Amino acid sequence: MGNLPHFQLFIDGDWTEGSDGQVMTSENPATGQGWATFACASAGDVDRAIAAARRVLDDPEWRDMTQTARGKLLYRLADLVAENAARLGELETTDSGKLLAETSAQTGYVADYYRYFAGLADKVEGTVLPIDKPDMHVFTTREPIGVVAAIVPWNAQMFLTATKLGPALAAGCSVVLKASEIAPAPMLEFARLIEQAGFPPGVVSVITGDAENCAIPLTRHPDIDRIAFTGGPETARHVVRNSAENFAVTSLELGGKSPILVFDDSDLDGAANGLIAGNFGASGQSCVAGTRGLVHRTILEPLIERIEQKASAIRLGDPLHSGTHVGPLCTAAQVRKIEATLATARGQGAVIRFGGAPADRPGNYMTPTLVQCTSPETETLKVEMFGPVMSLLAFDTEEEAIALANSTPYGLGSGIFTQNLARAHRVSKRIRAGICWVNTYRAISPIAPFGGFNQSGYGREAGVEAILDYTRTKTTWISTAQEPMANPFVMR
Structure with missing residues (x-):
């Protein structure tokens, strides 16, 4: 030493x-x-x-x-x-x-x-x-x-x-x-x-x-x-x-459990990229990670197919290498927490579409993971993961999507994917969060206030x-x- x-x-x-x-x-x-x-x-x-x-x-x-x-x-x-x-x-x-x-x-x-x-x-x-x-x-x-x-x-x-x-x-x-x-x-x-x-x-x-x-x-x-x-x-x-x-x-x-709402008129490639950015970007170690993906039921399977296709090209490896997309988690404790949370979600009926386990290599690596949830009470939809874990849940109506988005004690970030401008204004106004991105995710600027509602804290930076x-x-x-x-x- x-x-x-x-x-x-x-x-x-x-x-x-x-x-x-x-x-x-x-x-x-x-x-x-x-x-x-x-x-x-x-x-x-x-x-x-x-x-x-x-x-x-x-x-x-x-x-x-x-x-x-x-x-x-x-x-x-x-x-x-x-x-x-x-x-x-x-x-x-x-x-x-x-x-x-x-x-x-x-x-x-x-x-x-x-x-x-x-x-x-x-x-x-x-x-x-x-x-x-x-x-x-x-x-x-x-x-x-x-x-x-x-x-x-x-x-x-x-x-x-x-x-x-x-x-x-x-x-x-x-x-x-x-x-x-x-x-x-x-x-x-x-x-x-x-x-x-x-x-x-x-x-x-x-x-x-x-x-x-x-x-x-x-x-x-x-x-x-x-x-x-x-x-x-x-x-x-x-x-x-x-x-x-x-x-x-x-x-x-204080971070949170940010929702990303994907409506049935969304550009699916753009929505898939937004969900990947919100969950696998920064290896999921982001206070605004969009870890509650809420997707209209009619497009859930097509969207998952696109995410699976894009995720198959993700390169997990040395964070110092320029070609790496997902690196290690900061601590081994994070990996253990994610494993335990995924085990609970499986017991609740959730399906792991891909990933779901630590990577077989030295270091604190967790494979990018997609969890398809059957209930808003699924553990991965409630616990701040701080790792590359995406959870998706289907909704049927706009009102249901808004209610699900707001069913959290947190309120930092949120995302909406839709081609309907009126819906974008209508829904963003009703989501209780300090930040709302529409058809994009994880954008920052010194000009734009940054901060949350509820248990995501108070004050703006x-x-x-x-x-x-x-x-x-x-x-x-x-x-x-x-x-x-x-x-x-x-x-x-």
């Missing part, structure tokens, strides 16, 4: 080991072998990072930096991300098993998120109020909300970091970024780009570690003003409970509104009266 690459924490502008000396080993999901080690933060390290973030908010170098100058730093960071996309993508692939073709391309595109928020940095404006008191001049300004705890999972981490870090820095906040203890290498390497971009020490610290020593002390710390969390619902419940200690403004993006969520409004009253204040016992 001594010859493995090692990644340190980045706290207050310094590269450091954890104060308690804890080190963890990261496994390459494609081989099941340890490939790197990383330092883990202790509660003391968390305190140090937050203290630096609090200090820098009062440091003239950051506090008095103009909004335009902050934007220029973000433009510089964007350029560095684009220049290092291949390197960061390779690290993410080695650490998490996600396809290099996706990680490198996504990292390159993430640069546009930083550019978008760089452009917004000097567009955050206040308002002069038409107050109902003629001797008062009243206006609002937006100030940085303060110290932000940004917590990202291992999947799509460059993207999920950009949606938090971009608006926070543009607004003038300071950030303690906690990477997942599963596959944190790209985030710890990304910290070098923050340093190179020229942000003052303490504006951004990047740490990782377990729940007890890192995540809990971070989210309940009294000096945290804002928590931006992406992860699972159970962890989110702990985050919300912890935020009761500091009353931090909190946003949650990306879009103009995102930067406002990292500010708070101050109202300033200035008396223009020529006479001094009159009766002090009467409210004006």
Whole structure:
């Protein structure tokens, strides 16, 4: 293990080991072998990072930096991300098993998120109020909300970091970024780009570690003003409970069980591609995975035939190879969970049309799987799989399809395939989800808000509104009266 690459924490502008000396080993999901080690933060390290973030908010170098100058730093960071996309993508692939073709391309595109928020940095404006008191001049300004705890999972981490870090820095906040203890290498390497971009020490610290020593002390710390969390619902419940200690403004993006509705007038090839993208893209390890395929009964068999034909050409293999379509899952535990869920579904009468077992090769590989369900209670339609498993269920009417789509506690993504424009508008309006794609799937943009309803969380990332969520409004009253204040016992 001594010859493995090692990644340190980045706290207050310094590269450091954890104060308690804890080190963890990261496994390459494609081989099941340890490939790197990383330092883990202790509660003391968390305190140090937050203290630096609090200090820098009062440091003239950051506090008095103009909004335009902050934007220029973000433009510089964007350029560095684009220049290092291949390197960061390779690290993410080695650490998490996600396809290099996706990680490198996504990292390159993430640069546009930083550019978008760089452009917004000097567009955050206040308002002069038409107050109902003629001797008062009243206006609002937006100030940085303060110290932000940004917590990202291992999947799509460059993207999920950009949606938090971009608006926070543009607004003038300071950030303690906690990477997942599963596959944190790209985030710890990304910290070098923050340093190179020229942000003052303490504006951004990047740490990782377990729940007890890192995540809990971070989210309940009294000096945290804002928590931006992406992860699972159970962890989110702990985050919300912890935020009761500091009353931090909190946003949650929690994944889900997104429906894809395929109507009988759909282009079947396009619908098949959409379902494959929504289930086998990113090896199914996506918070918006469209794992509840709802298909009009009259086209179910023809659609399955097309999916089977297309799936037969899927190449499962080394995620670093350009020709690979589906790589390994990040952890062996994911494979075991999927196996158990599929076994339950079989017992409920579901039919495995193809796949259904781990691949016969080293690493955490699961074969792309199609489950034909006979009931909306089938386990694969209810459990977030986080693997390449597609479940299809037939419906007969539009009303039934909408009811099935909404029969979930989640509400992040959704998809509709139809050639009927009126139906697209009608159905998308009734689906309870934060995102609805029509005749496409898994499209993102820095311009478009991203977030969910119900147990998929609350708050939005990306879009103009995102930067406002990292500010708070101050109202300033200035008396223009020529006479001094009159009766002090009467409210004006």
